[in-house]
Amino acid sequence: MDDVLIVGAGPAGAVAATILARAGVRVRLLDRAAFPRDKLCGDTVNPGTLARLRRLGLAAPIDDRGLRVDGMRVTGPRGVAIDGRYPDGVYGRALIRRDLDWALLQQAIAAGARFEPSTAVRRPIVESAHGSTSVGGVVVSVNGRECVLRARATVAADGRRSTLAFALRLARHPARPRRWAVGAYYENAGGLSSLGEMHIRRGRYIGVAPIPGGLANVCLVKPSKAGDDAFGDPASLLAAELARDPLLRDRFAGARLAHPPVVLGPLAVEVGGAQMSGLLLAGDAAGFIDPMTGDGLRFAVRGAELAAEAALDSLAHGWNGVHDRLAKARRREFARKWRFNRALRSLVASPRGVDVANIGARVVPGLVRRIIAAAGDCGTVSDLGAGG
Numbered sequence: 001m002d003d004v005l006i007v008g009a010g011p012a013g014a015v016a017a018t019i020l021a022r023a024g025v026r027v028r029l030l031d032r033a034a035f036p037r038d039k040l041c042g043d044t045v046n047p048g049t050l051a052r053l054r055r056l057g058l059a060a061p062i063d064d065r066g067l068r069v070d071g072m073r074v075t076g077p078r079g080v081a082i083d084g085r086y087p088d089g090v091y092g093r094a095l096i097r098r099d100l101d102w103a104l105l106q107q108a109i110a111a112g113a114r115f116e117p118s119t120a121v122r123r124p125i126v127e128s129a130h131g132s133t134s135v136g137g138v139v140v141s142v143n144g145r146e147c148v149l150r151a152r153a154t155v156a157a158d159g160r161r162s163t164l165a166f167a168l169r170l171a172r173h174p175a176r177p178r179r180w181a182v183g184a185y186y187e188n189a190g191g192l193s194s195l196g197e198m199h200i201r202r203g204r205y206i207g208v209a210p211i212p213g214g215l216a217n218v219c220l221v222k223p224s225k226a227g228d229d230a231f232g233d234p235a236s237l238l239a240a241e242l243a244r245d246p247l248l249r250d251r252f253a254g255a256r257l258a259h260p261p262v263v264l265g266p267l268a269v270e271v272g273g274a275q276m277s278g279l280l281l282a283g284d285a286a287g288f289i290d291p292m293t294g295d296g297l298r299f300a301v302r303g304a305e306l307a308a309e310a311a312l313d314s315l316a317h318g319w320n321g322v323h324d325r326l327a328k329a330r331r332r333e334f335a336r337k338w339r340f341n342r343a344l345r346s347l348v349a350s351p352r353g354v355d356v357a358n359i360g361a362r363v364v365p366g367l368v369r370r371i372i373a374a375a376g377d378c379g380t381v382s383d384l385g386a387g388g
């Protein structure tokens with residue numbers, strides 16, 4: 001039996017595995033994919049996330065291979081455009097997730113975690129005793145054959161559509177917001193700089209990021225109603241959005257898709273009361289709204305650290321109080337940012353909100369720069385003293 005089984009070898013799973021392996025725990029990390037693998041993302045690691053990775057000693061390959069991101073350009077529907085450089089010279093990085101996730105996973109393996117690729121988790125093993133239920137491991141499928149893996153603690157780090165959290169009815173897609181994302185890489189896009197870009201439009205937004213190799217990452221996020229087949233032809237959808245956008249059409253007029261686009265949705269996942277002995281949630285599996293603020297990786301990395309600490313706590317002292325302590329630690333760490341993100345998303349979700357924000361940005365651009373610094377988790381950099 002393993003001490004800890006981690007399902008999902010994305011950033012949350014890899015970071016949790018590294019911490020646990022370094023602590024001397026027998027940890028097995030499973031993923032249904034073979035690595036390196038692709039993952040739809042804006043591909044930016046904000047300064048706060050980078051600081052956390054530096055603190056963990058995991059940032060060297062990201063600093064080596066990633067492009068420097070000095071801040072964000074935010075534009076509104078009526079031509080307002082504000083460049084907000086991160087304060088005090090701090091920066092983030094842009095690196096495709098295929099490379100980022102592989103770099104983190106390799107460090108987990110080097111720390112002693114046992115990695116099993118192409119291993120899909122089908123369901124949790126739920127055990128009942130004395131009127132309470134707990135998770136005792138998972139059932140996996142390898143080459144079409146099912147087998148049982150048991151562990152003293154299981155960490156679900158299996159992303160937004162967490163097989164474990166959905167199977168246990170800990171997670172659900174809320175009725176609202178109902179947004180989908182389409183993302184693609186373009187060659188030959190014009191006007192890229194060392195700034196990430198967020199182009200906020202009525203009812204939708206488009207993120208653009210420069211990534212290594214001269215490519216541009218483009219992610220469009222917009223609502224989708226039942227029966228809406230706009231996402232059925234994502235290449236045409238993206239082409240149309242870029243062509244009608246006054247700030248982007250010239251820059252993408254000569255651009256070509258480097259790979260077919262990827263569609264993801266519905267994005268929002270709500271997780272409530274995830275208290276089950278034997279199981280901890282980390283990363284997107286612990287809840288996801290949408291990626292406008294570009295900080296999902298910080299929640300994944302820091303959430304993984306907290307989940308790893310909770311797993312160590314459970315191994316040393318049993319499960320009593322573990323979830324309460326973890327929930328408290330997550331609130332302490334994330335509550336302000338959750339509120340900030342919710343407020344920002346509500347503002348841009350309404351056409352009126354976008355208009356008000358547009359006027360506000362014209363009148364007080366300094367406020368937008370402060371918002372950009374907050375979205376980049378720049379406060380974490382000074383707290384940790386782990387700048388560039």
Ligand SMILES: Cc1cc2nc3c(=O)[nH]c(=O)nc-3n(C[C@H](O)[C@H](O)[C@H](O)COP(=O)(O)OP(=O)(O)OC[C@H]3O[C@@H](n4cnc5c(N)ncnc54)[C@H](O)[C@@H]3O)c2cc1C
Binds near residue numbers: 013264
């Ligand atoms: C359009 C978009 C743009 C984004 N842009 C940014 C950005 O620029 N910056 C940022 O910080 N965040 C961004 N995010 C958020 C970020 O991508 C996520 O927060 C991050 O990937 C979460 O990491 P994770 O490890 O929790 O999950 P994931 O990275 O999704 O990893 C989960 C892993 O679990 C595996 N898995 C799933 N199910 C199973 C199963 N049943 N059995 C075994 N393995 C399984 C998967 O193969 C995967 O490897 C964006 C998200 C979206 C949708």
